[in-house]
Amino acid sequence: MYKPTLDYAQQLDKEDNLAHLRAQFHIPKDAEGNDWLYFTGNSLGLQPKQTQQYIQQELDDWAKYGVEGHFEARNPWMPYHEFLTNSMAKIVGAKPLEVVVMNTLTTNLHLLMVSFYQPTKTKYKIVIESDAFPSDRYAVQSQLKFHGFDTEEGLIEWKPRKGEELLRIEDLEKIVDEQGDEIALLLIGGVNYYTGQYLDIKRIAEIGHAKNCMVGIDLAHGAGNISPELHDSGVDFAAWCTYKYLNSGPGSLAGLFVHEKHAHNKELPRFAGWWNHNKETRFNMRQPFDVMPGAEGWQLSNPPILSMAAIRASLDMFEEVGMEALRAKSEKLTGYFEYLINQIDTDRIKIITPSNPKERGCQLSIQVKNADKSLHKKLTENNIITDWREPDVIRCAPVPMYNSFEDVYRMVEILKTLL
Ligand SMILES: *Cc1c(COP(=O)(O)O)cnc(C)c1O
Numbered sequence: 001m002y003k004p005t006l007d008y009a010q011q012l013d014k015e016d017n018l019a020h021l022r023a024q025f026h027i028p029k030d031a032e033g034n035d036w037l038y039f040t041g042n043s044l045g046l047q048p049k050q051t052q053q054y055i056q057q058e059l060d061d062w063a064k065y066g067v068e069g070h071f072e073a074r075n076p077w078m079p080y081h082e083f084l085t086n087s088m089a090k091i092v093g094a095k096p097l098e099v100v101v102m103n104t105l106t107t108n109l110h111l112l113m114v115s116f117y118q119p120t121k122t123k124y125k126i127v128i129e130s131d132a133f134p135s136d137r138y139a140v141q142s143q144l145k146f147h148g149f150d151t152e153e154g155l156i157e158w159k160p161r162k163g164e165e166l167l168r169i170e171d172l173e174k175i176v177d178e179q180g181d182e183i184a185l186l187l188i189g190g191v192n193y194y195t196g197q198y199l200d201i202k203r204i205a206e207i208g209h210a211k212n213c214m215v216g217i218d219l220a221h222g223a224g225n226i227s228p229e230l231h232d233s234g235v236d237f238a239a240w241c242t243y244k245y246l247n248s249g250p251g252s253l254a255g256l257f258v259h260e261k262h263a264h265n266k267e268l269p270r271f272a273g274w275w276n277h278n279k280e281t282r283f284n285m286r287q288p289f290d291v292m293p294g295a296e297g298w299q300l301s302n303p304p305i306l307s308m309a310a311i312r313a314s315l316d317m318f319e320e321v322g323m324e325a326l327r328a329k330s331e332k333l334t335g336y337f338e339y340l341i342n343q344i345d346t347d348r349i350k351i352i353t354p355s356n357p358k359e360r361g362c363q364l365s366i367q368v369k370n371a372d373k374s375l376h377k378k379l380t381e382n383n384i385i386t387d388w389r390e391p392d393v394i395r396c397a398p399v400p401m402y403n404s405f406e407d408v409y410r411m412v413e414i415l416k417t418l419l
Contacts, residue, residue, distance in 0.1 A: 002339040009409035012336065018321065018329050018400060024049055025247075025402045030383050037384045037411045041399035042193075042221060042363050045247030045314075054313035058305050075312075077305045081296075084308060087315040088255055091246075091323060092219065092238070093229035097294035098257050101242070101311060102275075102303060105220055105254040106135045108239040109187070111298055112256065113143050115270045116214040116236055119184045124149050127175060127186045127213075129167060130157040131194045136218055140187055156183065165352040165367075166197050173207050180211025190228055190238070191221035194389055196353035196363035198226050202233040209234070220244060223255060225330070225361035227323050230257050237262075245361075245399065246318075248311040253303065256295055263294045273300030317401070329400040331357045336405055337364055337398050340412040346419050352393070363397040365389075378418045384411050 002008070013019050025046045028036045038046060061073035070078045081101055089099040102108065117126070124147065126140050137155075144154040156179065158172050176183060186208045191198045201217055208215035217238040222228050224245030230238055238257040242248035262268060274282055276297045278290040291297045318326075334357070341351060341364070348369045354360050368375055371392035379386055379394070387395040398408050 002336050004340055004343050004409075006406070006409055009336070009405040012332070012405035016329060016405070018325060019404065021317070021321065022402045022404060024317070027402065028385075034383065037407050037414075038403070039384065039386045039396040039398060039407075039411065041247075041401075041403070042225075042244055042395060042397035043387050044243055044250060045224075045245055045399070046402055047249070048247055048313050048317055050316075051249065051310050051313040054309040055306055058309045075309075080305055080308050081299075081303055084311055084315055087319040091315075091318055092223055092240070092255065092257060093227055093233075094231045094257050095260055097263055098231060098260055100256050100295035100299060101253050101308065102256060102299045102301075103254055104251070105218070105239055105241040106139055108254050108256045108298075109136065109139050109216075109218065110143070111271060111300075112216060112237045112239060112258070113139070113185070113187075115258075115262075115268045115298075116216060117143055117147075117185045118214075118269065119147050119149065123182055123184050123212075125154050125156050125179065125183045125185075127156045127158055127172070127183055127188070129189055129192060130159040131192055132187075132189060133193050133218070133220065136187065136189065158188070165195055166354060167192070167199065169200055169203055169207075172204065176207050176211050176213065180213060183208075183211065183213045185214045185216065187216045187218065189221065190217045190219045191226060191361050191363075193221050194365060194393065194395075196221075196360050196365050196395070198222070198354075198358070198360050201228055201230075201235060205234040205236075219255075221361065221363070224318065224323075224326075225363075227327060231260065235259065242311050242314070246311070247314040247401070249307065252307050252310055256298055258295045258298065260294075263297075266291055270298060271300065275299040275301055275303075321401070326400045330362045330398075333398045333400055333403065333405060333408060334360070334362045334364060337396070337408045337412070340408065341366065341415075344412070344416050344419065348419055361397075362399060363395055366394045366396065368392050368394060375418060379415070382414050382418075384414060 061069045065072045084101045085096045089096045141151040144151045190201050205215045215235045217235050219238050219240035223240035240255045243252045276299045281287050350367045352367050353364045376388040
């Protein structure tokens with residue numbers, strides 16, 4: 001149904017009812033003023049033009065009110081994180097009670113493991129994907145070590161089969177079936193950062209819970225990309241950053257999800273600070289600790305408002321567009337990208353991301369035969385921004401908010417000549 005011509009790509013852009021969104025972003029340009037072909041929204045999303053004005057508002061109110069801004073600012077800082085909760089909850093398919101924006105991703109994973117990784121002498125192992133993002137692996141290993149376990153012996157890797165790139169859910173089932181009595185926690189990337197594979201989160205939760213394991217999901221590559229329906233999935237907890245598909249700026253704050261079933265359990269072990277203490281009595285200062293229900297009960301500190309303003313600017317766009325429309329465009333855009341790559345007459349490259357749109361987000365991971373980094377370098381010299389991952393994969397993410405069908409067409413035309 002697709003056609004490999006520029007005319008056709010431009011026709012798709014004309015028919016795209018989200019095409020106007022691109023003009024609401026700053027698209028980086030080369031020295032001659034041509035837009036870069038930006039395919040790394042999976043690493044750092046582009047800046048919405050309105051972000052500046054959202055941050056400026058808080059700078060102005062800080063200048064005008066000083067400390068009184070906590071209550072007097074147009075968007076009072078005291079409850080500022082609450083302004084983000086509803087739209088963030090919608091993006092990941094959660095109830096507002098289950099979601100909060102705070103800290104950064106790896107920090108949140110640790111705070112969640114304080115509560116949901118409660119190993120015993122016999123049930124202490126943690127399962128991760130063999131291609132887990134390094135930070136997640138380090139976090140999990142350090143938790144094992146912290147609790148006095150061997151970091152090799154305590155870590156179980158869910159691996160692709162020999163000669164394959166993707167994970168099979170049956171293999172996770174087998175691991176948990178055989179070793180579940182020793183496993184305390186599954187911590188899995190919902191969308192794998194390397195292959196772009198979108199795993200069946202609900203199934204993972206069922207598999208883990210059948211053997212009384214806690215189940216946590218890292219949604220760094222899922223939030224704003226796919227619709228994970230976290231509440232219905234039944235997973236115990238999740239965390240994600242906001243600087244990838246959520247366009248909230250470098251190093252911006254992260255999201256945290258704790259399922260409703262844990263929302264009122266005050267007995268869960270957790271770390272505390274004044275920001276997870278009951279809001280009503282927080283400033284009485286002398287009370288014994290009284291933890292808030294829901295995800296807010298994992299906060300520690302009063303949050304950085306300038307970073308939250310950037311998140312708010314971006315979430316307002318998501319709120320307006322809706323994940324459903326974004327996802328519909330995304331499937332078409334990545335489908336077109338895949339089609340064009342498959343038209344290239346070469347055996348040097350292979351897409352390792354699943355071809356079923358239900359098992360991937362927008363990213364395609366392209367494996368390059370006999371690779372060194374030179375192809376990636378040549379792409380960059382041609383204003384095509386992609387991401388190289390050792391040993392041999394180029395990751396490209398056409399993002400439905402700001403990438404066009406023409407972007408994808410031009411990228412593949414250049415790739416063709418470089419091959
Ligand atoms: C991007 C990413 C991270 C980064 O962690 P930070 O704490 O935000 O630096 C961690 N895990 C995964 C799976 C990621 O994709």
